[in-house]
Amino acid sequence: MLLRCIKTVQYYWHCKNDVAQEYTEHELIEGCKRQQPKVQEYLYKRYYSDFMKVCMRYAPTVHDAEQWLNDGFYKVFTKVGMFDGKGSFEGWMKRVLVNTCLDQLRLSKKQSALQFKEVEENTVSVLSVHIQNDALQSLCFKEIISALQQLPETYRTVFNLHVFDGLGHKEIAAQLNIKEGTSHWYLNKAREMMKEKISQQTLKNK
Structure with a gap:
C-alpha cells in the first residue's frame, strides 16, 4: 500500500488546489510513520505540484523529473522518522527531494533535451x-x-x-x-x- 498513491502521477498533476486541509503537520508526520495510505495519498496530492517544480529544474527530461519525484516521495514515506522537528516538515521534505535529484545527477550524466511544462510562475x-x-x-x-x-x-x-x-x-x-x-x-x-x-x-x- 505504501506506493499506491505514487502510481497515480498523471491524475494528481493539477490536484494541489483541490486538496482539503484535513490534517495538521503532526498528523501527517504520525500518519506517514504508521504508513497510513490515506495520509500518504493526501501528502502526495498536496505537494505533487510544488515538488515537481523542484525536480523539473534539475532533471534533463520530464520523464526523469517524474521518476525522481516518486523516488523522493518514497524516501519521505520511508524515512519520515528522521525528521527531527527542527524547521517545517515541508522544508524537510523539500530537502529530501533536492538531495534525491542531486543523487540522480551523480548517477546519471544524461544530457537529453528537456520537454517543457510551465514550472514556476515567478x-x-x-x-x-x-x-x-x-x-x-x-x-x-x-x-x-x-x-x-x-x-x-x-x-x-x-x-x-x-x-x-x-x-x-x-x-x-x-x-x-x-x-x-x-x-x-x-x-x-x-x-x-x-x-x-x-x-x-x-x-x-x-
Whole structure:
C-alpha cells in the first residue's frame, strides 16, 4: 500500500488546489510513520505540484523529473522518522527531494533535451534579481528554461541550488563535495553564461 498513491502521477498533476486541509503537520508526520495510505495519498496530492517544480529544474527530461519525484516521495514515506522537528516538515521534505535529484545527477550524466511544462510562475522575477539583463523580460518561460538547461551540469546545479533553492555556498560546497570558492566561481560563470544565452535568444527572436 505504501506506493499506491505514487502510481497515480498523471491524475494528481493539477490536484494541489483541490486538496482539503484535513490534517495538521503532526498528523501527517504520525500518519506517514504508521504508513497510513490515506495520509500518504493526501501528502502526495498536496505537494505533487510544488515538488515537481523542484525536480523539473534539475532533471534533463520530464520523464526523469517524474521518476525522481516518486523516488523522493518514497524516501519521505520511508524515512519520515528522521525528521527531527527542527524547521517545517515541508522544508524537510523539500530537502529530501533536492538531495534525491542531486543523487540522480551523480548517477546519471544524461544530457537529453528537456520537454517543457510551465514550472514556476515567478521564475522571471527570481532570475531578474540574479541576472541583470533587460532582455530577460522579453523571453517566454520556455526560452528561459531552455537557456538554463544549456548550462553544463555542474554550473546549472550550483545555479539552481543558490538561486531557486536558497542555499549558501557553504551548503552547496558540502552537497557537491567542492570548495566554497569553487561554488562562487561556478555561480559567477553560470550567471555570465545565462546573460549571454538570453541575449543570443533575444537576437534570434527579432
